[in-house]
Amino acid sequence: IKNKKKRPPGPKGIPILGHLLLLGENPTQDFHKLSLKHGPIMYLKLGLLPTYVISSPESAEKILKTYDHVFASRPHNETAQYISYGQRNLIFSKYGAYWRNMKKLCTVHLLSNMKINSFRSTRSEEIALMIKAIKDVARGHGRVAVDLSAQVSSLSANLSCLMVFGKKFMDEDLGKRGFKSLVQEVTQLAATPNLGDVFPFLGVIDLQGLTRRMKDTAKVLDEFVEKIIDEHVHDVDQKKNKDFVDTMMAIMQSGEAEFQFDRRHVKAVLLDMLVASIDTSSSSIEWMLSELLKNPDIMKKLQIELEEVVGLHRMVEESDLENLKYLNMVFKESFRLHAAAPLLLHEAMEDCMVDDFCIKKGSQVIVNAYTVHRDPNYWPEADKFLPERFLESNVDVRGRDFQLLPFGSGRRSCPGMQLALIIVRLVVAQLVHCFDWKLPNDMQPKDLDMSEQFGIVIGRANHLMAVPTNRLQHK
């Protein structure tokens, strides 16, 4: 009984608001600083919502493995409801039979190795288009800078749209607001702390206007997806390569899903796939390129590996990836320092003792991968970018090693990891192989700004600009 009452340490809060005022523009960093003071299991009260912040590999293992069955649910997200057709998607769905069925369906039919491989030539064509556009800039003989952030974000959106909808969308599509900005608005709104989540009685009042904005955005997106589904229903048999809309509609029409599965479920999952894939992949690529520009010796070493494995007469292919060992090390180190979604949001489905502390049913449990990835017991000189630390180590990003969790671990871990591993490594390898890069205006690598912009995905605060010169010896 005594243990059941024991609460983890945490800062002193104030009545009603609890610890809300301790969180500023970048909650990941705020949690990080607080946990250095209060320990790996820290208690905070965000408004009325009891929250436990988990910050060490050992305590993360307890949450995501030992007691995964208790912590596999998601906390309520007032804003996100409206884009998920009443929690019919995966990301924000509560744990239960529906989520289990839907996750299985997505893993088997949308994100399997076979399905991912069926889009191999699409990836290759789209990446080649980006490289061609950069080559045109590189004709300026080392004088003109490329907006790498814009290039990569557009590539990532195109890759996701082709896979999900079977076609690309331009900025001018979807009326005045533009397709990409609309998808970005969804992630932005879902990430903005909503008072309705921490003071449930404020949910209906919508003081911040977030719900209203999300409803508006959701309506436009819904009309857009409806139109795409209709187009697919009309010419379903004409394509060899089935995109996600074809696949989901076929499952719906066949009735093979063992749970209720109608058009709302199809739309919820399609939007899930877009929202979960576009910014995570592009930010990860941006951060990896930023680190390479900041560390020219590491960039050079990677180029030497590419020269040895691929040669200077052709571009990188997906089949090369398994032979690029140093690329893999650079990739792990970049995901360690710049996990795209470092706050893993979970909810306790029952009371649970973790170490000496009782985590109460209904509480929010946040695993902060940002702090876990900097634990000095596992990561000496944790703030430095040192890919060589993986030289003699088997530590991997797949969720087996709790000191490195960029894709989470356990039941709620990322089902798109395999696809992300391919896209991020391939795009970075291609850019580094095809071009030499330097920072614009004689900027020194050490001066490159690495500020973060907080959101569901942590991106760069400023666009990454760099000057390319051609490297390959073919036209």
Ligand code: HEM
């Ligand atoms: C570099 C790219 C990516 C990163 C870093 C990433 C990371 C993550 C993380 C950290 C989670 C939450 C894990 C947790 O709560 O414990 C997650 C969930 C998820 N990811 Fe990814 N992801 C990436 C790409 C993708 C892609 C390409 C897709 C699909 C096309 C995808 C689909 C999802 C979905 C559907 C979920 C929700 C799973 C659930 O709640 O059951 N992700 N991802």
